[in-house]
Amino acid sequence: MSSTLVTGIAELVTWDDEQPVRTDAALVVEGDRIAWTGPAHAAPATDTAVDVGGRAVLPGWVDSHSHLVFAGDRAAEFEARMTGTPYAAGGIRTTVAATRAATDEQLTSRVAALVAEMRRQGTTTVEIKSGYGLTVRDEARSLAIARQFTQETTFLGAHVVPAGPDGSPGDPAAYVELVTGPMLAAAAPHARWIDAFCEEGAFDADQARAVLAAGAAVGLRGRLHANQLTYGDGVLLACELGLTAVDHCTYLTDADVAALADSGTVATLLPGVEFSTRQPYPDARRLLDAGVRVALASDCNPGSSFTSSLPFCVALAVREMGMTPAEAVHAATAGGADALDRDDVGRLTVGARADLVVLDAPSHRHLAYRPGVPLVSATWVGGRPVT
Ligand code: NIG
Numbered sequence: 113m114s115s116t117l118v119t120g121i122a123e124l125v126t127w128d129d130e131q132p133v134r135t136d137a138a139l140v141v142e143g144d145r146i147a148w149t150g151p152a153h154a155a156p157a158t159d160t161a162v163d164v165g166g167r168a169v170l171p172g173w174v175d176s177h178s179h180l181v182f183a184g185d186r187a188a189e190f191e192a193r194m195t196g197t198p199y200a201a202g203g204i205r206t207t208v209a210a211t212r213a214a215t216d217e218q219l220t221s222r223v224a225a226l227v228a229e230m231r232r233q234g235t236t237t238v239e240i241k242s243g244y245g246l247t248v249r250d251e252a253r254s255l256a257i258a259r260q261f262t263q264e265t266t267f268l269g270a271h272v273v274p275a276g277p278d279g280s281p282g283d284p285a286a287y288v289e290l291v292t293g294p295m296l297a298a299a300a301p302h303a304r305w306i307d308a309f310c311e312e313g314a315f316d317a318d319q320a321r322a323v324l325a326a327g328a329a330v331g332l333r334g335r336l337h338a339n340q341l342t343y344g345d346g347v348l349l350a351c352e353l354g355l356t357a358v359d360h361c362t363y364l365t366d367a368d369v370a371a372l373a374d375s376g377t378v379a380t381l382l383p384g385v386e387f388s389t390r391q392p393y394p395d396a397r398r399l400l401d402a403g404v405r406v407a408l409a410s411d412c413n414p415g416s417s418f419t420s421s422l423p424f425c426v427a428l429a430v431r432e433m434g435m436t437p438a439e440a441v442h443a444a445t446a447g448g449a450d451a452l453d454r455d456d457v458g459r460l461t462v463g464a465r466a467d468l469v470v471l472d473a474p475s476h477r478h479l480a481y482r483p484g485v486p487l488v489s490a491t492w493v494g495g496r497p498v499t
């Protein structure tokens with residue numbers, strides 16, 4: 113196996129216990145893994161070397177929450193929100209109609225384009241949900257398409273109750289039966305996770321519990337959308353069930369925060385949503401101070417957050433949510449890995465995958481200090497540059 117020494121690293125973020133962030137560093141890649149990290153002067157001999165010219169090197173972003181399988185967009189809905197129209201879960205149905213009408217090829221090339229966009233911005237692991245099909249056929253094909261791009265696929269049949277064929281409101285109880293029965297059976301072979309949107313206008317805690325239980329019975333691990341638009345029971349449900357992650361966490365009571373800290377369930381914060389819906393940002397400081405494990409993700413979707421950029425989310429988290437730059441970068445890398453129960457990504461420790469970002473800047477701080485500037489100069493996946 114050939115080894116490569118990466119030199120000229122002004123700042124190396126590894127998240128290893130000994131020295132999580134070090135200056136004047138080097139790292140060695142062997143095959144697709146990290147083989148060594150340390151001070152530049154102590155680097156071992158290797159087959160080849162690459163000089164990154166005084167740039168910072170970080171773990172690649174682990175984007176643990178996205179909805180990339182869809183057609184169309186909702187730019188007009190976004191524009192209306194900016195002048196005061198509130199966000200509502202029902203907007204999802206607009207995208208469902210467009211997605212059902214699209215061909216597999218159209219959906220696949222859209223996902224490919226979005227994944228490429230993510231790569232250029234430093235994302236090296238991405239989770240992708242279904243949830244804009246909401247029929248047995250459309251959920252199964254959404255997941256089959258997502259699987260072409262990632263192993264981290266999530267069945268989100270319980271995104272919203274679709275309208276009936278004549279446009280009448282759908283029957284929630286009958287729809288939950290479909291999701292937990294034939295739709296789950298068709299989706300499960302293509303999915304690792306199961307999710308539900310536990311929120312007013314979508315599904316209540318009992319319905320979410322039924323969906324998660326049915327998924328668990330066929331081996332899918334649970335995660336949940338909760339407490340996005342208002343206070344609710346979703347976060348407590350996620351903690352009670354010991355889910356790996358609960359996502360949004362914008363409206364939290366003290367009891368919710370205590371339950372998150374006790375359970376170890378990762379709170380995934382999605383500031384692109386609050387930016388794009390004009391909602392208040394979640395209070396990351398409160399969660400971190402309480403000892404909650406926190407992740408940051410894009411929630412890339414055409415309704416509530418049409419950004420694929422983790423650098424943008426990091427900048428928002430620092431400016432609006434009380435995180436230090438290091439905490440925000442940690443949440444978008446190691447935190448995302450925790451939210452996907454992965455120990456091979458999100459950290460540049462020995463044995464981890466050599467998935468990394470080279471910044472056109474000397475420090476991770478510049479991600480928030482220079483908002484909106486495309487600072488990712490290269491993304492490496494499995495030990496090789498891919499951008
Ligand atoms: O995570 N909250 C539920 N689902 C998406 C929004 C979907 C949409 O509006 O199309 C979210 O924000």
Ligand code: FE
Pocket residue numbers: 177179337411413
């Ligand atoms: Fe989402």
